[in-house]
Amino acid sequence: HHWDSHLDHHAVADGPDRIYMDYNATTPADPEVIRVVTDALMDAWGNPSSNYLPGLKARDIIYHSRDAIARMVGGKAADIIFTSGGTEANNLVFHTAVEHFKKSMISAEGSTSSKQTNGRGSLPHVIISNVEHDSIKLTAENLLKEGKADVTFVPVSKVTARVEVEDVIAAIRPTTCLVSIMLANNETGIIMPIKDICQRVNEVNKQRAASAPRILLHTDAAQAIGKIRVDAHELGVDYLTIVGHKFYGPRTGALFVNDPGKSTPVYPMFFGGGQERNFRPGTENTAMIAGLGKAAELVSLNLAEYETHFLEIRCYLEQKLLAVFGKDKIHFNSHFPGSNNLPNTCNLSILGRGLQGRRVLSTCRRLLASVGAACHSDRGDQPSHILLSCGIPFDVATNALRISVGRSTSREDVDLVVEDLRDTVEQLERMN
Ligand SMILES: Cc1ncc(COP(=O)(O)O)c(C=O)c1O
Numbered sequence: 001h002h003w004d005s006h007l008d009h010h011a012v013a014d015g016p017d018r019i020y021m022d023y024n025a026t027t028p029a030d031p032e033v034i035r036v037v038t039d040a041l042m043d044a045w046g047n048p049s050s051n052y053l054p055g056l057k058a059r060d061i062i063y064h065s066r067d068a069i070a071r072m073v074g075g076k077a078a079d080i081i082f083t084s085g086g087t088e089a090n091n092l093v094f095h096t097a098v099e100h101f102k103k104s105m106i107s108a109e110g111s112t113s114s115k116q117t118n119g120r121g122s123l124p125h126v127i128i129s130n131v132e133h134d135s136i137k138l139t140a141e142n143l144l145k146e147g148k149a150d151v152t153f154v155p156v157s158k159v160t161a162r163v164e165v166e167d168v169i170a171a172i173r174p175t176t177c178l179v180s181i182m183l184a185n186n187e188t189g190i191i192m193p194i195k196d197i198c199q200r201v202n203e204v205n206k207q208r209a210a211s212a213p214r215i216l217l218h219t220d221a222a223q224a225i226g227k228i229r230v231d232a233h234e235l236g237v238d239y240l241t242i243v244g245h246k247f248y249g250p251r252t253g254a255l256f257v258n259d260p261g262k263s264t265p266v267y268p269m270f271f272g273g274g275q276e277r278n279f280r281p282g283t284e285n286t287a288m289i290a291g292l293g294k295a296a297e298l299v300s301l302n303l304a305e306y307e308t309h310f311l312e313i314r315c316y317l318e319q320k321l322l323a324v325f326g327k328d329k330i331h332f333n334s335h336f337p338g339s340n341n342l343p344n345t346c347n348l349s350i351l352g353r354g355l356q357g358r359r360v361l362s363t364c365r366r367l368l369a370s371v372g373a374a375c376h377s378d379r380g381d382q383p384s385h386i387l388l389s390c391g392i393p394f395d396v397a398t399n400a401l402r403i404s405v406g407r408s409t410s411r412e413d414v415d416l417v418v419e420d421l422r423d424t425v426e427q428l429e430r431m432n
C-alpha cells in the first residue's frame with residue numbers, strides 16, 4: 001500500500017514528452033542485451049552444474065560472458081566473480097579485507113585464536129574517501145559501529161574534488177588492510193587518481209614488516225565502466241566493482257579480483273553449492289550473466305564512440321546552459337581545476353532563491369534527472385553531502401541538478417531540456 005501511496009504523491013507523468021537524462025542513476029538495457037537475456041531464459045534454463053545439454057548450454061553462456069567481462073576490464077576470465085550487483089560486490093571486498101586481516105594476524109603471531117582483534121587488541125583499519133557510494137560508506141560505517149574495524153574517511157580536496165594521494169598515504173597505519181576509493185564519483189563525475197594511489201600504496205606494501213597485513217586495493221568502478229577506459233591492471237587494483245545497470249546491462253554485477261584465491265584473497269560471505277569456485281555460491285543467474293556479457297562486449301567494441309558522443313553532448317549542454325542563463329546564473333559543480341570528469345556528467349546549480357534542485361525538477365515538464373544519487377532521493381531539500389564535501393557552498397549545493405547523458409541523448413534533446421529549464425526558472429521566479 002505504501003508503494004501505491006508513494007506513487008500517488010510522486011507519480012511523475014512519464015509521457016512521450018519526457019526526456020531522460022539520469023543515466024548515472026541507471027540505464028535501459030541495450031536491445032542486444034535484452035535479446036540475449038530473453039534467448040537465455042528460453043533456451044539455456046538448465047542448471048549450469050548439470051552435465052547434460054540444457055546445463056552445458058547454460059555453462060557455455062556463462063563461460064563466454066565471463067570472458068567478455070574480463071576483456072572489458074583488462075583481466076582474465078578467472079578474475080571475474082559474478083554477484084547480484086555492485087552492492088554485493090562492494091560488501092564482498094570489505095568482508096574479505098576483515099578476514100584477510102584476521103588471517104594475517106594469526107599467521108604473524110602464530111596464535112590459534114580467530115578473534116576479531118589480535119593479541120595486541122588492534123582492529124583491521126580500512127581507508128575510504130568521504131564521497132563513496134552508500135554501499136561502501138555504510139558498509140564501512142557498520143564495521144566501525146560494530147567494533148569490527150577502524151575506518152578513515154579521507155576527505156576529498158576542496159580545490160580538486162579529488163582524493164589526493166598524499167592524504168591516502170598519510171592515513172595508512174600498521175593495521176591498514178584495505179584502501180577502497182571509487183574510480184569516478186556518481187554525482188560530480190570527478191575521476192579519482194586510482195593508478196597513483198595504487199602505485200604509492202604498493203610501495204608501502206613492499207616496505208611493510210612481515211607482521212603487518214598487505215594493504216588490499218579496491219576501486220568501485222560502477223560509474224566509470226562504459227564511459228571511460230577501465231583497465232584493472234593499469235590501475236593496479238586487487239579488486240574492481242562492475243555494475244551492469246550503469247552500462248546498458250541488466251541489474252546484476254561482478255567483482256574483478258586479480259587471480260582470486262591465489263594472488264588476492266577472497267573470503268565468501270555465504271556458503272552453498274560450490275558455484276563461482278565457492279567465492280560466491282548459488283545457482284548462477286544465467287540469463288542476467290548472458291546480458292552482462294553482451295553489455296561488456298558492446299563496451300569493448302564501442303567505448304571510443306560512446307565516450308566521444310558523451311563528451312560532445314555534455315559540452316553542448318554546458319554551452320547551451322551558459323547561452324540561455326548567462327555565466328552569473330549558472331554554477332558548474334563538476335568543474336575543478338586539474339581534475340578529470342566523466343564525459344557524460346554535468347552537475348550544475350541555477351543560482352537564485354526558490355530554485356532548489358528538487359523544486360526545479362518537479363516543475364520541469366520534460367527533464368527527468370536528479371539532484372544527486374538516486375538512493376538519496378528521499379532527502380528533501382537537504383543538499384548533497386558529496387557536493388558539500390567538495391566545497392560547494394550550501395546555497396549552491398541546494399540548487400544542484402545532476403544531468404547525466406546517455407548513448408541516445410541528442411542535441412535536440414539538449415535544446416528541449418534547456419528550454420524546459422528556462423521556462424521552469426521563469427515560472428518559479430515569478431512565484432517568488
Ligand atoms: C558508484 C556506485 N557504486 C555502487 C553502486 C551499487 O550498485 P547496485 O545498484 O548494482 O547495487 C552504484 C549504483 O547503484 C553506484 O553508482
Ligand SMILES: O=C(O)CC[SeH]
Nearest residue numbers: 024025186373374375
Ligand atoms: O548515483 C546514482 O543515482 C546511483 C547510485 Se544510488
